[in-house]
Amino acid sequence: MSRTGRVERTTKETSVLVEIDLDGTGKTDISTGVGFYDHMLDQLGRHGLFDLVVRTEGDLHIDTHHTIEDTALALGAAFRQALGDKVGIYRFGNCTVPLDESLAQVTVDLSGRPYLVHTEPEGMAPMIGAYDTTMTRHILESFVAQAQLALHVHVPYGRNAHHIVECQFKALARALRYASEPDPRAAGILPSTKGAL
Numbered sequence: 001m002s003r004t005g006r007v008e009r010t011t012k013e014t015s016v017l018v019e020i021d022l023d024g025t026g027k028t029d030i031s032t033g034v035g036f037y038d039h040m041l042d043q044l045g046r047h048g049l050f051d052l053v054v055r056t057e058g059d060l061h062i063d064t065h066h067t068i069e070d071t072a073l074a075l076g077a078a079f080r081q082a083l084g085d086k087v088g089i090y091r092f093g094n095c096t097v098p099l100d101e102s103l104a105q106v107t108v109d110l111s112g113r114p115y116l117v118h119t120e121p122e123g124m125a126p127m128i129g130a131y132d133t134t135m136t137r138h139i140l141e142s143f144v145a146q147a148q149l150a151l152h153v154h155v156p157y158g159r160n161a162h163h164i165v166e167c168q169f170k171a172l173a174r175a176l177r178y179a180s181e182p183d184p185r186a187a188g189i190l191p192s193t194k195g196a197l
């Protein structure tokens with residue numbers, strides 16, 4: 001059974017297409033018009049072993065905000081769609097990833113309830129190319145709202161803004177992979193005593 005999601009989302013501000021295959025090999029085809037964001041979504045596919053297509057055309061003449069946010073919303077919706085009934089998966093995942101001087105700790109529960117806890121160092125550089133570093137939290141909020149999962153992302157230390165953001169996406173990718181992967185001991189079993197996720 002294929003675990004794929006496909007979401008098209010069009011507004012007056014953006015037009016987004018996301019396709020995801022949870023059981024892929026990390027093959028990505030990403031184009032949002034925001035170079036550093038493309039780099040981050042590429043990390044998500046590669047380290048999550050998700051095949052991922054993202055095509056966003058947004059109102060970049062205003063700024064990158066709508067483009068980045070709406071892509072994250074569509075990505076969350078596609079991920080939720082791909083998870084299907086969540087039978088036989090691990091449900092929980094966590095991963096700690098260093099990037100030189102920076103460290104990201106990510107824990108996820110595919111709970112069906114959106115909740116984000118996010119901390120990162122204060123005072124990092126405001127921009128990485130055209131990417132506004134305050135958008136990282138907004139991306140995570142948007143993704144969580146649509147993917148309906150609990151996500152805790154912490155960067156206890158780090159200095160370089162590029163490193164601080166990139167280690168979060170790498171750790172997120174790996175935590176999502178672990179949580180969504182089939183658990184061979186739990187085939188046919190829903191990982192919840194409640195009977196629904």
Ligand SMILES: [Mn+2]
Pocket residue numbers: 065069138
């Ligand atoms: Mn916004």
